[in-house]
Amino acid sequence: MPRTRLLAVAAIAIANMFVGCATVDQKFGDQEWYQKSKAASTKAVVVTSTTASKAYARMQKYLAEKDVLKTFQDAGEHSETAVLGVLHKSGIAAATSTPHAAAQKQAKKPVAPPPLTTVPEQYAGSLRWPLDAYIVSSEYGDRWGKMHKGMDMAADAGEPVYAIAAGEVIYAGDGLRGYGNVIILRHDRKISSLYAHNSELKVKQGDQVAQGTLIALLGSTGHSTGPHVHFEVRDGDAAVNPRTVLPQSKWASGPGLPPAM
Numbered sequence: 001m002p003r004t005r006l007l008a009v010a011a012i013a014i015a016n017m018f019v020g021c022a023t024v025d026q027k028f029g030d031q032e033w034y035q036k037s038k039a040a041s042t043k044a045v046v047v048t049s050t051t052a053s054k055a056y057a058r059m060q061k062y063l064a065e066k067d068v069l070k071t072f073q074d075a076g077e078h079s080e081t082a083v084l085g086v087l088h089k090s091g092i093a094a095a096t097s098t099p100h101a102a103a104q105k106q107a108k109k110p111v112a113p114p115p116l117t118t119v120p121e122q123y124a125g126s127l128r129w130p131l132d133a134y135i136v137s138s139e140y141g142d143r144w145g146k147m148h149k150g151m152d153m154a155a156d157a158g159e160p161v162y163a164i165a166a167g168e169v170i171y172a173g174d175g176l177r178g179y180g181n182v183i184i185l186r187h188d189r190k191i192s193s194l195y196a197h198n199s200e201l202k203v204k205q206g207d208q209v210a211q212g213t214l215i216a217l218l219g220s221t222g223h224s225t226g227p228h229v230h231f232e233v234r235d236g237d238a239a240v241n242p243r244t245v246l247p248q249s250k251w252a253s254g255p256g257l258p259p260a261m
């Protein structure tokens with residue numbers, strides 16, 4: 001995909017957020033796709049213009065610096081064992097391995113998972129992206145001959161990191177090797193999300209969060225080459241590609257990938 005086309009697609013997203021912005025109107029106002037997106041988004045823009053204008057300014061900066069930002073990603077492996085330990089302890093992702101024979105003798109009946117008092121059995125709401133402005137610096141999938149279980153999203157240190165959905169904080173700290181200051185949220189019996197390498201954590205274990213709650217400030221703690229969020233979404237033990245479960249991103253496309261529009 002040519003770079004000009006890519007930038008044009010980014011501009012569509014900007015146009016969606018900035019109805020009435022003179023510059024965008026002048027540039028795209030006579031084009032049909034712009035008119036349509038403008039008409040469709042008028043109502044939302046009125047409500048969010050203050051936040052959106054700040055995100056717009058940051059996004060322009062990140063786009064200008066994207067060659068540098070794309071180098072900000074994980075600098076090494078994260079401890080999968082540590083994450084699974086947190087998930088299993090919370091009861092959202094029961095271990096699938098057969099219980100040890102001795103344990104089976106002691107517990108004749110299967111042990112029921114702990115009750116969920118703070119999150120629903122099955123989350124039925126929407127998901128949002130954890131950042132308002134960012135450059136994707138590393139996609140989910142094969143990397144360095146191993147599986148990259150998250151998506152790396154680079155931005156300036158201090159960029160706000162938001163909860164993608166309502167839920168409970170099941171981990172907030174720096175004790176999971178490689179992840180730096182990391183937050184893990186559970187959203188229901190199976191679905192969790194993880195936000196790593198933060199400079200500051202704004203919530204603590206046991207807190208309830210709403211979708212869009214500020215949970216951390218982006219940073220470069222843990223195994224990291226520069227300020228970014230390593231972002232994971234899990235279904236049980238298994239990490240899934242965030243692009244397959246979150247809405248199509250308004251902003252940056254990944255390196256070498258078509259724009260997420």
Ligand SMILES: [Zn+2]
Nearest residue numbers: 074150152230
């Ligand atoms: Zn990562």
